Amino acid sequence: GENVEQHPSTLSVQEGDSAVIKCTYSDSASNYFPWYKQELGKRPQLIIDIRSNVGEKKDQRIAVTLNKTAKHFSLHITETQPEDSAVYFCAASGNYGQNFVFGPGTRLSVLP
Amino acid sequence: DVKVTQSSRYLVKRTGEKVFLECVQDMDHENMFWYRQDPGLGLRLIYFSYDVKMKEKGDIPEGYSVSREKKERFSLILESASTNQTSMYLCASSLPRGRNYGYTFGSGTRLTVV
Numbered sequence: 001g002e003n004v005e006q007h008p009s010t011l012s013v014q015e016g017d018s019a020v021i022k023c024t025y026s027d028s029a030s031n032y033f034p035w036y037k038q039e040l041g042k043r044p045q046l047i048i049d050i051r052s053n054v055g056e057k058k059d060q061r062i063a064v065t066l067n068k069t070a071k072h073f074s075l076h077i078t079e080t081q082p083e084d085s086a087v088y089f090c091a092a093s094g095n096y097g098q099n100f101v102f103g104p105g106t107r108l109s110v111l112p
Numbered sequence: 113d114v115k116v117t118q119s120s121r122y123l124v125k126r127t128g129e130k131v132f133l134e135c136v137q138d139m140d141h142e143n144m145f146w147y148r149q150d151p152g153l154g155l156r157l158i159y160f161s162y163d164v165k166m167k168e169k170g171d172i173p174e175g176y177s178v179s180r181e182k183k184e185r186f187s188l189i190l191e192s193a194s195t196n197q198t199s200m201y202l203c204a205s206s207l208p209r210g211r212n213y214g215y216t217f218g219s220g221t222r223l224t225v226v
Contacts, residue, residue, distance in 0.1 A: 043218060043220060102156075
């Protein structure tokens with residue numbers, strides 16, 4: 001079955017700097033890769049996703065890149081702000097989003 | 113606004129009790145899921161359902177069962193609660209493959225088994 005690894009487990013950046021979180025997956029048949037943000041005490045919320053026919057996707061300060069050959073995908077946050085502090089989860093799905101395998105999460109802290 | 117509602121935010125139960133966690137969604141989603149969330153382990157799938165009266169085991173189904181009698185409601189049952197089932201439980205729902213792919217999560221139930 002699918003296995004998703006995520007690094008780093010914790011990340012601290014200064015406000016205004018960029019943050020990068022990387023995930024690798026094992027199943028070459030996976031074709032959908034969402035990212036979720038979970039603020040303290042709140043539910044995970046989808047922030048961006050990418051499908052296997054696309055190499056990069058941007059939404060304002062957030063971008064995701066996908067390298068199918070290497071089986072890894074990354075979340076990039078530019079100009080970080082304190083409200084970006086949260087736990088971020090990557091996930092992979094092999095059948096267009098029916099059910100996901102999640103990475104263990106990255107706790108991002110943006111320092112003022 | 114899209115809503116997935118979990119009946120309890122915090123729950124404390126005794127070892128051996130039968131525990132019911134309820135999840136209701138108002139989006140007419142076919143798919144519903146139960147995950148548990150533990151530090152360092154991320155989100156692990158317990159059970160899921162693609163339709164009424166249908167259920168499939170996830171990665172860690174042992175000690176759990178589920179019920180989906182109505183499309184909007186997906187219940188997680190701990191047959192005999194144990195301390196290693198102390199965790200945060202998250203319910204999620206989604207439209208089926210080929211439509212909107214994302215999950216909508218509930219707010220979670222933090223269960224403590226003593």
